[in-house]
Amino acid sequence: MTDTTAHDNSGPVLAADGKPLKVSLARALRRQKIRALLLIAPLLLFVLITFIVPIGDMLFRSVENQIVQETLPKTVVALQEWDSEAGTVPEEPVFAALAADMKIAVAEKTHTRLGTRLNYEMNGISSLFRKSGRGVKKWDLANDGPFKDKFIALDKKWADPEVWVTIKANSPKYTPGYFLNAVDMQVSPDGIEARPENQQIYVTLFKRTLMMSLMITGSCILLGYPIAWILANLPMRQANLLMILVLLPFWTSLLVRTSAWKVLLQQQGVINDLLVWIGLVDDANRLVMINNATGTIIAMTHILLPFMILPLYSVMQTIPETYLRAAKSLGATNWTAFWRVYFPQSIPGIGAGSILVFILAIGYYITPELVGGTKGVFISNRIAFHISTSLNWGLAAALGAILLAAVLILYYAYDKIVGIDNVKLG
Amino acid sequence: MADTANNDAFVEFERVQKSYDGETLVVKDLNLSMPKGEFLTMLGPSGSGKTTCLMMLAGFETATHGDIRLGGTSINNIPPHKRGIGMVFQNYALFPHMTIAENLSFPLEVRKIGKSEREAKVKRALDMVEMGTFGGRRPAQLSGGQQQRVALARALVFEPELVLMDEPLGALDKQLREKMQFEIKAIADNLGITVVYVTHDQTEALTMSDRVAVFQDGRIQQLAPPDQLYESPENSFVAQFIGENNTMEGVVTQISDGKALVQLDGGELIDCKPVNVTKVGERTRVSIRPERVEYNKERLHADAHTLKAEVLEFIYMGDIFRTRLRVAGNDEFIIKTRNAPDQTRLKPGEQIEIGWMPEDCHALDA
Numbered sequence: 049m050t051d052t053t054a055h056d057n058s059g060p061v062l063a064a065d066g067k068p069l070k071v072s073l074a075r076a077l078r079r080q081k082i083r084a085l086l087l088i089a090p091l092l093l094f095v096l097i098t099f100i101v102p103i104g105d106m107l108f109r110s111v112e113n114q115i116v117q118e119t120l121p122k123t124v125v126a127l128q129e130w131d132s133e134a135g136t137v138p139e140e141p142v143f144a145a146l147a148a149d150m151k152i153a154v155a156e157k158t159h160t161r162l163g164t165r166l167n168y169e170m171n172g173i174s175s176l177f178r179k180s181g182r183g184v185k186k187w188d189l190a191n192d193g194p195f196k197d198k199f200i201a202l203d204k205k206w207a208d209p210e211v212w213v214t215i216k217a218n219s220p221k222y223t224p225g226y227f228l229n230a231v232d233m234q235v236s237p238d239g240i241e242a243r244p245e246n247q248q249i250y251v252t253l254f255k256r257t258l259m260m261s262l263m264i265t266g267s268c269i270l271l272g273y274p275i276a277w278i279l280a281n282l283p284m285r286q287a288n289l290l291m292i293l294v295l296l297p298f299w300t301s302l303l304v305r306t307s308a309w310k311v312l313l314q315q316q317g318v319i320n321d322l323l324v325w326i327g328l329v330d331d332a333n334r335l336v337m338i339n340n341a342t343g344t345i346i347a348m349t350h351i352l353l354p355f356m357i358l359p360l361y362s363v364m365q366t367i368p369e370t371y372l373r374a375a376k377s378l379g380a381t382n383w384t385a386f387w388r389v390y391f392p393q394s395i396p397g398i399g400a401g402s403i404l405v406f407i408l409a410i411g412y413y414i415t416p417e418l419v420g421g422t423k424g425v426f427i428s429n430r431i432a433f434h435i436s437t438s439l440n441w442g443l444a445a446a447l448g449a450i451l452l453a454a455v456l457i458l459y460y461a462y463d464k465i466v467g468i469d470n471v472k473l474g
Numbered sequence: 475m476a477d478t479a480n481n482d483a484f485v486e487f488e489r490v491q492k493s494y495d496g497e498t499l500v501v502k503d504l505n506l507s508m509p510k511g512e513f514l515t516m517l518g519p520s521g522s523g524k525t526t527c528l529m530m531l532a533g534f535e536t537a538t539h540g541d542i543r544l545g546g547t548s549i550n551n552i553p554p555h556k557r558g559i560g561m562v563f564q565n566y567a568l569f570p571h572m573t574i575a576e577n578l579s580f581p582l583e584v585r586k587i588g589k590s591e592r593e594a595k596v597k598r599a600l601d602m603v604e605m606g607t608f609g610g611r612r613p614a615q616l617s618g619g620q621q622q623r624v625a626l627a628r629a630l631v632f633e634p635e636l637v638l639m640d641e642p643l644g645a646l647d648k649q650l651r652e653k654m655q656f657e658i659k660a661i662a663d664n665l666g667i668t669v670v671y672v673t674h675d676q677t678e679a680l681t682m683s684d685r686v687a688v689f690q691d692g693r694i695q696q697l698a699p700p701d702q703l704y705e706s707p708e709n710s711f712v713a714q715f716i717g718e719n720n721t722m723e724g725v726v727t728q729i730s731d732g733k734a735l736v737q738l739d740g741g742e743l744i745d746c747k748p749v750n751v752t753k754v755g756e757r758t759r760v761s762i763r764p765e766r767v768e769y770n771k772e773r774l775h776a777d778a779h780t781l782k783a784e785v786l787e788f789i790y791m792g793d794i795f796r797t798r799l800r801v802a803g804n805d806e807f808i809i810k811t812r813n814a815p816d817q818t819r820l821k822p823g824e825q826i827e828i829g830w831m832p833e834d835c836h837a838l839d840a
């Protein structure tokens with residue numbers, strides 16, 4: 049034994065210069081690490097800007113609620129004294145503060161935005177603010193008081209305690225309101241409660257989105273598995289040809305493909321015509337296959353199928369035929385050999401394909417929009433509506449955040465049940 | 475036909491042909507008959523159709539023509555899983571998603587054998603290959619040699635009477651391969667199973683087999699026990715393929731009761747044993763093993779024909795000396811001598827005379 053081994057038992061291993069080996073190693077690796085970091089820095093920045101920041105912004109918007117405090121700062125302070133559960137209208141000081149705030153808001157034209165925002169919580173507030181804005185403009189703050197009666201004269205709604213409850217409830221900087229709204233709940237003077245039945249849409253939509261995405265994933269597995277199997281077992285030339293057919297959808301516009309389904313599936317469409325001609329379906333009862341859930345599932349299965357086939361194919365390609373032969377030589381029938389030996393080894397491909405298809409499906413927008421009708425639209429269509437039509441970005445953000453959470457939870461569940469190591473793209 | 479068939483025959487190939495593409499025959503007229511308990515090796519260069527024969531026997535390929543019989547009944551129409559033939563694949567084909575014990579249990583499960591009996595059999599099979607403690611591991615956690623043992627145990631665990639092995643030791647290093655050769659042979663003998671073994675390694679074939687079938691180009695060139703194969707090759711392909719050989723070409727000048735005189739192309743005369751030459755004037759290739767060449771005059775017959783030789787190279791190989799000579803214009807003539815205390819070590823440049831017993835020099839087809 050050499051004398052260096054004597055150090056091993058007495059303390060940390062030392063490098064030739066007497067410094068602990070760990071320190072020397074860390075120093076030796078540091079330069080390398082910095083270089084690596086610099087090399088990926090542009091990419092990292094890009095990902096940060098285009099990916100992390102928008103998601104962060106979305107999460108922030110789903111709870112952010114500064115508009116009430118910013119537009120009506122004095123009123124918010126004055127309302128602190130007021131008991132929102134008493135069922136009475138606030139006293140003069142609050143109205144005076146409101147008048148002062150409104151004066152500034154009108155000058156800056158921010159009161160209509162506030163009205164729009166508060167309208168999400170209570171119908172009619174938007175017009176109340178617009179109307180009051182026009183009135184307040186003419187007032188002289190120093191001499192025209194008291195303002196309580198003047199406000200009520202402008203619009204009777206100011207005498208409605210509900211309006212004040214809404215304003216007070218929304219005065220904190222952050223609100224759970226969007227999230228509650230996104231799960232069909234609301235804050236009322238009695239606490240958190242379900243929205244009126246005719247306004248409950250989001251939970252149904254979430255459930256439908258999840259269910260239909262699962263069904264689409266399921267039908268992609270059913271259709272994709274045999275195709276991938278054929279692809280993996282065909283001789284090279286034929287396999288390549290078939291592969292082109294599988295990839296063909298990628299080369300045609302999504303809109304064209306979706307519209308094609310409209311042509312095929314509508315009641316006067318090709319498939320119904322064919323069924324009627326064969327006699328399977330009565331001419332009077334043609335099948336409704338478009339503008340409903342069926343249409344969405346059919347069209348989206350078609351569109352997402354390649355995302356199932358490709359990972360399945362690449363996994364299946366790595367399973368040598370000798371396994372099946374070995375199983376059969378050991379006495380297994382064709383089915384047993386497939387089910388006990390081949391199938392388990394293809395599960396990583398099913399896993400990868402399912403995750404891809406499911407995550408794509410759950411956020412899909414264009415196809416449900418075109419062929420989904422009312423019964424086949426997804427939550428993403430609602431998000432798009434709130435972003436571009438109703439401009440309720442907070443609610444859109446809350447819906448998006450819930451969708452993101454749902455995907456992450458499912459991903460986690462998948463990891464626990466199947467194991468994420470069991471996902472293979474090739 | 476039936477009455478002439480060998481009653482002892484367990485595995486029979488009768489006039490079997492196989493073509494994959496309908497244009498070329500990969501197996502041409504294969505006839506083979508094996509008694510129960512025999513260890514038969516198919517030996518031949520790569521592409522000679524060995525695997526194809528094995529696959530036809532296992533049922534993964536169908537014979538284009540001919541009959542394959544197992545225990546007297548034709549198995550042409552029996553699917554692989556009903557043939558009850560154990561098989562060891564070259565890359566082992568252990569199921570990666572199952573543990574070793576599960577792999578061994580698989581053939582028993584598909585045979586609907588009860589749990590306790592299954593466990594007992596799995597344990598016995600694993601113990602037999604000295605892998606008893608590895609039942610809980612996955613194939614990927616084993617070394618090549620260990621996987622090989624498990625593959626063997628799996629092919630044997632359901633007690634098949636016939637076991638096929640396709641180059642089972644091909645992926646192992648030399649030392650391990652030699653160890654496994656002995657183990658496989660010992661296990662096969664112990665269990666009394668019939669084995670068809672495929673290899674392209676002639677040492678393996680010679681050391682393990684009861685009989686060796688030398689394949690070339692879809693035909694069996696010779697089917698014989700190892701010693702016969704080595705000492706009496708029936709044609710020049712077998713002579714070339716098995717072991718090392720010196721060959722010289724010439725013409726038969728005299729032939730009588732088991733002796734032939736061959737005049738080499740350089741004019742020299744040598745004594746030979748005619749193997750597949752029949753008449754005077756026929757061209758022949760004579761073949762002589764390096765260890766049967768003698769240069770010590772005292773050990774040669776007085777009337778033996780000798781050839782002049784020049785020593786070109788002397789290689790010390792430990793147990794033997796390997797000397798390269800120039801003989802009758804052939805620079806690659808090798809002789810091997812045992813490293814014994816009284817052995818003379820030839821030096822390059824030395825002029826010697828060599829000869830041999832006429833029965834060691836085979837006159838084969840040209």
Ligand SMILES: Nc1ncnc2c1ncn2[C@@H]1O[C@H](COP(=O)(O)OP(=O)(O)O)[C@@H](O)[C@H]1O
Nearest residue numbers: 494495500518519520521522523524525526527
């Ligand atoms: N599945 C197959 N399809 C077409 N040709 C094959 C197939 N398997 C083997 N061959 C051809 O048959 C010949 C014999 O092959 P094989 O039986 O594998 O030989 P070996 O096992 O002796 O090396 C080779 O020329 C090979 O190319």
Ligand SMILES: [Mg+2]
Nearest residue numbers: 521524525526
């Ligand atoms: Mg082979």
